[in-house]
Amino acid sequence: MKHYQKLIGIGLCILSGASVSLPTGHLQAEPTLKKAKQAIPAKKLFGFVLGKADLKAKAIGYYTRGCLAGGQALAVDGPAWQAMRLSRNRNWGHPKLISFIEKLAKEVKAKDGWPGLLVGDLSQPRGGPMLTGHRSHQMGLDADIWLNPMPTRKLSYKEREETSAISMLDKTRLKVNPKVWNATHVNVIKRATQFPEVQRILVHPAIKKALCKAAGSDKGWLRKVRPWWGHHYHMHIRLKCTESTCKAQGATPAGDGCGKQLDHWFKLLTRKVKPKPRCIAGKLAKKGKGWECQCPKSLKRVALSKKGAAKCVLEDGSIPRPKVVKKNLNWMPKACHNVLLADKPPLYNSLQMPAGIEIPIRKAQALATEK
Ligand SMILES: [Zn+2]
Numbered sequence: 001m002k003h004y005q006k007l008i009g010i011g012l013c014i015l016s017g018a019s020v021s022l023p024t025g026h027l028q029a030e031p032t033l034k035k036a037k038q039a040i041p042a043k044k045l046f047g048f049v050l051g052k053a054d055l056k057a058k059a060i061g062y063y064t065r066g067c068l069a070g071g072q073a074l075a076v077d078g079p080a081w082q083a084m085r086l087s088r089n090r091n092w093g094h095p096k097l098i099s100f101i102e103k104l105a106k107e108v109k110a111k112d113g114w115p116g117l118l119v120g121d122l123s124q125p126r127g128g129p130m131l132t133g134h135r136s137h138q139m140g141l142d143a144d145i146w147l148n149p150m151p152t153r154k155l156s157y158k159e160r161e162e163t164s165a166i167s168m169l170d171k172t173r174l175k176v177n178p179k180v181w182n183a184t185h186v187n188v189i190k191r192a193t194q195f196p197e198v199q200r201i202l203v204h205p206a207i208k209k210a211l212c213k214a215a216g217s218d219k220g221w222l223r224k225v226r227p228w229w230g231h232h233y234h235m236h237i238r239l240k241c242t243e244s245t246c247k248a249q250g251a252t253p254a255g256d257g258c259g260k261q262l263d264h265w266f267k268l269l270t271r272k273v274k275p276k277p278r279c280i281a282g283k284l285a286k287k288g289k290g291w292e293c294q295c296p297k298s299l300k301r302v303a304l305s306k307k308g309a310a311k312c313v314l315e316d317g318s319i320p321r322p323k324v325v326k327k328n329l330n331w332m333p334k335a336c337h338n339v340l341l342a343d344k345p346p347l348y349n350s351l352q353m354p355a356g357i358e359i360p361i362r363k364a365q366a367l368a369t370e371k
Pocket residue numbers: 137142143144235236
């Protein structure tokens with residue numbers, strides 16, 4: 001939290017300079033807003049917004065750099081699903097995604113002998129990057145569906161926070177575990193691929209392998225199921241972007257992906273990689289067989305371990321904070337600025353979040369309308 005407060009502090013200082021309503025205020029406004037947009041990470045602006053942008057529903061940008069207008073919340077409980085981790089407020093999506101989940105949940109319950117879906121993260125109310133986890137899930141078209149079946153009883157709030165998803169892998173982490181994985185999983189994943197709006201489904205390579213085996217000669221549906229890191233607790237379902245405001249992802253490679261492509265994944269999973277050492281505020285460079293954390297001349301190098309981990313610090317021992325953060329509001333598509341600022345976003349203010357976060361957003365809004 002400290003780090004965050006500092007950053008917002010920077011945002012506030014910069015902005016308070018512009019709040020002076022002198023005749024010159026207008027002239028000052030633009031560069032000031034610019035600085036504020038550079039100093040605050042976009043995930044901190046989108047991550048604390050509680051409600052949807054009341055605009056026409058639109059997925060904007062791309063899965064890994066975008067936002068969501070007119071988001072809709074998935075009901076916490078449905079006839080065939082329960083939403084998990086409610087404190088994260090990530091049960092929001094494009095209305096298309098919400099209706100897809102509702103349909104899928106009802107179908108797998110009626111036709112596949114699956115008790116219902118445990119729904120993990122979708123998107124934030126206005127999409128955008130998140131404070132924790134996920135590179136994608138930014139425009140309301142991605143959904144994580146847990147791979148353990150839904151209990152038939154209604155879970156409490158606490159259980160939804162604390163119950164863990166179950167890995168489908170055995171101890172080798174290269175195969176599915178027959179104690180938890182069964183034919184019903186195959187049916188459920190296959191069912192999801194049958195919806196035309198589904199662009200792809202990401203699962204762990206070992207799950208893809210199990211699906212390839214179970215599919216027999218009926219492998220056409222496997223084209224949409226792609227292997228990816230992680231994803232052994234849940235499957236990640238991505239819907240197609242069909243609006244002019246978003247960028248579509250390229251089609252999945254032709255074929256079922258069960259052959260060589262999949263073998264390659266197992267090579268990746270079994271290779272031994274030496275982890276790179278930590279390098280804080282410096283630049284990690286190759287040195288001999290190992291790595292070295294190099295510091296700019298203005299900073300002092302403090303070793304953290306013998307294996308090359310180090311941090312670069314200021315004279316007082318503190319780590320310098322960048323004035324410009326890479327993934328700030330300017331990094332987002334322009335249309336996302338309006339999504340963020342639309343109808344005075346209600347903000348999350350527990351978790352010791354300083355009320356101040358509201359001020360940069362409101363100010364930015366005021367300044368944006370001034371132009
Ligand atoms: Zn996901």
